[in-house]
Amino acid sequence: MSLLTTIPVPDAFEARTNATFEALMWALSRPGTVQDLPAPGRTGIAEALLDRECRVFCDDPALADRIATFGAALVPLPLADHCFLTLDAGLDRLAQVAVGSALYPDTGATIVAEAGFGTGQRLRLTGPGIETFADLVLGGIAPGFWALRAALCHYPTGFDLFLICGAQVIGLPRSTTIEVL
Template sequence: MPATLAQSDPNVPAPDAAEARDNATFLAVLSALSRPGTVHGLPDAGACPLAQALIDRECRVWTDSPHLAEVLAMTGATLVPPELADHLFLSLDSAEGVERLSRAQTGSRLYPDQGATVVAPARISQGPALDLTGPGIDGTRRLSLGGLDPQVWRVRAALNRYPQGIEMLFHDGAALVALPRSTHVTEI
């Protein structure tokens, strides 16, 4: 809601700082998903603001971070094993992380929206180059992502059989990049 409307109507509550941050984070996620492979800024760094913006008590989540598990528990979300999670917050820099990724839900042909959203740290604009194609990309877009196990892309390709698949959000400090299930990734 525009600030002018909230200021002009005393019956409309104004968002507090946390709500404004969560709204800005959510808008950054939507923008990143609609423009795959482009870097978007977040109001705060790390996975915690993403969790606070994306997760509520209706979500099933999994994380490999004890600190983030505490944040997720405060949202009222249900902590579940990776194969049951709507959202997975995990590190993808090891074989263990990739194994957990391989168990992510991919939805069904009838309900592809039930595929998981994976949130992981990465070094954006560093590391191996990837060519991206698909909706939201004019031609081909090149992206570099470092700090990931090389098997991430093989597992992602196996999980993504459009319309089924997973959405991936990579964060690096206050930077965010998204790869929707509809984005085809080619390793360079």
């Protein structure tokens, strides 16, 4: 490398969003594994993924204000491509989440929600990213959620789920089959 070129260094924003995306990428590639985010909470995910091209639904007013500063439009749930939801109650509105179509599976929404890892409902995952099966214990999610997910997501349509617990994330893509044990 010549003396005239300088070695580029990522600023804090670039380093943080790059690390957040890498965690999300491996979380979705290996459903059920716990990946570490550079910072706790859902704001970092919004920062790494969202901008003026996105339509977002967020049921937490404080987080919604923060997301609006990234440029994303705050829209009603059926129009949103990224949904920041609480899944411990109020599942009736889950049926409104965009699942895309067989023609355009990419229009299925991404849901980001808080959950508790290690306590609660026992689940068995199978599908791409999992060699045989993976067992997972998740809390803070309403009991009917998994049956509702199975009813709403007909592969390749469906929504993709990121569950956050502190600075950790688990990804559950629509391709994963989830059995409640």
